[in-house]
Amino acid sequence: MALKYSRQRQVIKDFLMTRKDHPTADTVYINVRHEYPNISLGTVYRNLSLLADLGEITRLRLGDGVDRFDADTSNHYHCVCKECGSVVDLNMDSLDHITQIANQHFDGQIQGHVIYFHGICKDCCCKKCSAKI
Amino acid sequence: MALKYSRQRQVIKDFLMTRKDHPTADTVYINVRHEYPNISLGTVYRNLSLLADLGEITRLRLGDGVDRFDADTSNHYHCVCKECGSVVDLNMDSLDHITQIANQHFDGQIQGHVIYFHGICKDCCCKKCSAKI
DNA sequence: TTTAGAAATAGTAATTATTACTATTTTTGA
DNA sequence: TCAAAAATAGTAATAATTACTATTTCTAAA
Numbered sequence: 001m002a003l004k005y006s007r008q009r010q011v012i013k014d015f016l017m018t019r020k021d022h023p024t025a026d027t028v029y030i031n032v033r034h035e036y037p038n039i040s041l042g043t044v045y046r047n048l049s050l051l052a053d054l055g056e057i058t059r060l061r062l063g064d065g066v067d068r069f070d071a072d073t074s075n076h077y078h079c080v081c082k083e084c085g086s087v088v089d090l091n092m093d094s095l096d097h098i099t100q101i102a103n104q105h106f107d108g109q110i111q112g113h114v115i116y117f118h119g120i121c122k123d124c125c126c127k128k129c130s131a132k133i
Numbered sequence: 134m135a136l137k138y139s140r141q142r143q144v145i146k147d148f149l150m151t152r153k154d155h156p157t158a159d160t161v162y163i164n165v166r167h168e169y170p171n172i173s174l175g176t177v178y179r180n181l182s183l184l185a186d187l188g189e190i191t192r193l194r195l196g197d198g199v200d201r202f203d204a205d206t207s208n209h210y211h212c213v214c215k216e217c218g219s220v221v222d223l224n225m226d227s228l229d230h231i232t233q234i235a236n237q238h239f240d241g242q243i244q245g246h247v248i249y250f251h252g253i254c255k256d257c258c259c260k261k262c263s264a265k266i
Numbered sequence: 267t268t269t270a271g272a273a274a275t276a277g278t279a280a281t282t283a284t285t286a287c288t289a290t291t292t293t294t295g296a
Numbered sequence: 297t298c299a300a301a302a303a304t305a306g307t308a309a310t311a312a313t314t315a316c317t318a319t320t321t322c323t324a325a326a
């Protein structure tokens with residue numbers, strides 16, 4: 001039951017810390033293979049889940065059926081670009097008050113919320129503008 | 134391309150309108166079979182997607198990897214019970230202001246948001262209370 | 267330093283939700 | 297009534313993820 005060190009887990013976490021684009025398990029797998037060629041996909045999934053359970057990374061579920069992972073565990077939100085599908089960080093204060101509002105309209109007990117935003121990312125906005133020129 | 138009537142689609146929608154618990158495609162399938170025994174699962178999926186695209190029902194994605202469907206298309210939120218997994222309606226005003234707040238912290242253009250709450254539903258709250266007596 | 271047992275791995279198979287395919291049936295407008 | 301378009305049932309395929317198992321790695325204690 002005790003956690004043991006594994007080089008694979010370390011490589012997975014190190015890789016995730018270099019990325020700000022919230023990669024999927026498959027993307028982690030493809031990239032980590034560059035420096036650890038015979039790591040298995042199951043190992044990537046198992047360690048991403050383990051790290052998420054430990055709170056060392058965050059699992060993002062943005063409704064498209066694929067889990068994404070974020071090495072930044074600080075409290076922040078995300079925006080999904082409808083044009084390119086990218087997931088961009090949104091650094092803003094936690095919207096805790098909406099949990100309070102929800103509780104006033106609910107018979108049980110509300111403990112938290114999940115939010116993600118959707119729209120158009122900076123890059124796709126720029127592309128649209130220059131296309132109009 | 135023109136939409137044609139289908140009895141199966143009608144039965145699916147009629148069933149969904151009787152339910153307030155946001156059933157999954159499989160739950161719809163199992164129940165609709167009672168009155169339409171040889172309907173196929175593919176037909177249920179296709180029609181739920183079609184009805185959602187038409188805006189006649191709403192598709193809910195609550196991060197557990199299973200789509201749920203709601204015949205109530207009015208603007209409201211949902212709470213997922215961590216004890217029993219039920220999905221309960223939360224009738225409260227739309228939290229449009231958070232989209233504005235998010236836009237102030239984002240370089241692109243935010244157009245909307247998805248929220249769901251999690252906590253303990255009324256029934257599970259009651260069970261916990263009576264267990265303590 | 268050796269070693270034994272626990273934990274982790276690689277590789278593969280299985281699972282689950284969903285979509286795609288196709289021959290047949292149903293719907294509907296002329 | 298009839299023909300083309302749309303929908304269906306039944307089956308196969310897909311995609312993401314989890315489970316299984318023999319082997320390897322890690323680590324604490326001798």
